Amino acid sequence: MLIDVSGSLEEDHHHMDDIARFYVKCALWLGESDPGYVNTYFGPERLREEALTVEVSPESVAGYAGELLATLDTIEPLSDDARVRHAGLRGLVRALEARARGSFDFDAAFGVPAPGDDPGWFEGFHTALDGILPGSGDLAGRYRGFMAPFVVPPDRFFEVFVAAVAESRRRTAEHIMLPPGEGIEYLAREGCSRYLGGGRSLIRVHIDHPVTIDRILPLACSEGYPGRHTIQAIRDAILVRGRDWIEHTVVPVASPFATITGGAARFGVEMAFPGADRTKFTEAVLFPLAGLEPDDAALLDGVSAIATGLFYPGTARVAAGLAAGTLPREEACGILKGVLLLTPETAEDCLRCIEGFGAYPAAVHEGYRRVRDYVGASGPRRWERFARILTAPLMPADLAGTP
Known part of the structure; x- marks a missing residue:
């Protein structure tokens, strides 16, 4: 599922609204099969109900996340505000994709490298x-x-x-x-x-x-x-x-x-x-x-x-x-x-x-x-x-x- 982002670059927030809404659905879908993933959701109840009318597998969520990342790559944020939001959405979707694939990609999930090994640290x-x-x-x-x-x-x-x-x-x-x-x-x-x-x-x-x-x-x-x-x-x-x-x-x-x-x-x-x-x-x-x-x-x-x-x-x-x-x-x-x-x-x-x-x-x-x-x-x-x-x-x- 790719979101159409053709048109004026001045509409980058509008396009990111669409991406954000679908990201929320993906997170809720993954939370159904991975109960430890979603800590809390306090958004519109209608959106939750809309999302959970169907069952979506983690594999499908991972695929959707990949498409969302590709869509984000087509958006060129024009303002500082939009750039902050764009970077945040990329981080969220990348973490979602890693979790849905079940792979241990610490950097993708958390935005930082995994801790190093130091046997005598204590x-x-x-x-x-x-x-x-x-x-x-x-x-x-x-x-x-x-x-x-x-x-x-x-x-x-x-x-x-x-x-x-x-x-x-x-x-x-x-x-x-x-x-x-x-x-x-x-x-x-x-x-x-x-x-x-x-x-x-x-x-x-x-x-x-x-x-x-x-x-x-x-x-x-x-x-x-x-x-x-x-x-x-x-x-x-x-x-x-x-x-x-x-x-x-x-x-x-x-x-x-x-x-x-x-x-x-x-x-x-x-x-x-x-x-x-x-x-x-x-x-x-x-x-x-x-x-x-x-x-x-x-x-x-x-x-x-x-x-x-x-x-x-x-x-x-x-x-x-x-x-x-x-x-x-x-x-x-x-x-x-x-x-x-x-x-x-x-x-x-x-x-x-x-x-x-x-x-x-x-x-x-x-x-x-x-x-x-x-x-x-x-x-x-x-x-x-x-x-x-x-x-x-x-x-x-x-x-x-x-x-």
């Missing part, structure tokens, strides 16, 4: 933990033993998490104008958080899974402000309702935009709570709400920083290896326990989550690195640069250098 983190953790003997046992007293009681988790979200929203709103009517609903049930459209998100709070107090703010910022909810609400207001770029109403788990969105969401806590702010707020507000003693809060901060530096590169390597078929499941679980120091139960939960998301954690880790380097560690323009990432449909290649 040794520095283990050495650092060994030097900071109290006691002696088995590193994994010492780490788990130290973290155990900091688990938030399940009956207090919801209150602690909502307080963290409220403060992260307040801090974000000091720098970024949030869309009118935006907000978050909470559901105490396992599952993926989703953007619902119209500035609203549903965040699922897993109160049955043990979560330590140091993870509350990163989770609140990543899922809420200035993370995924904020990004989707702003892009919905600017790109979908403001410009009618319908391609942004479907959010696939594998795309170049997912790389940047996930990376920015993870970086969010470093924007909202820079420097010592995270430790101060956690100790002053979250510890009392959780009913925990803040005696070792400073040491917890140091241990948590090292463990975080260990966790994300580790899960990225596991995700990439599993997706490529080069890492057996049993070996992957062994890495999560022996290298990332997770308990057997947590390692199994983490592995199931990685399997559900495919190579996405690896892309997010690279996206985080690019967002971090683009925004910078300090300076008056940090929020300006971060706001650009939130509001503009940037590709990973756009985050080279400074704006």
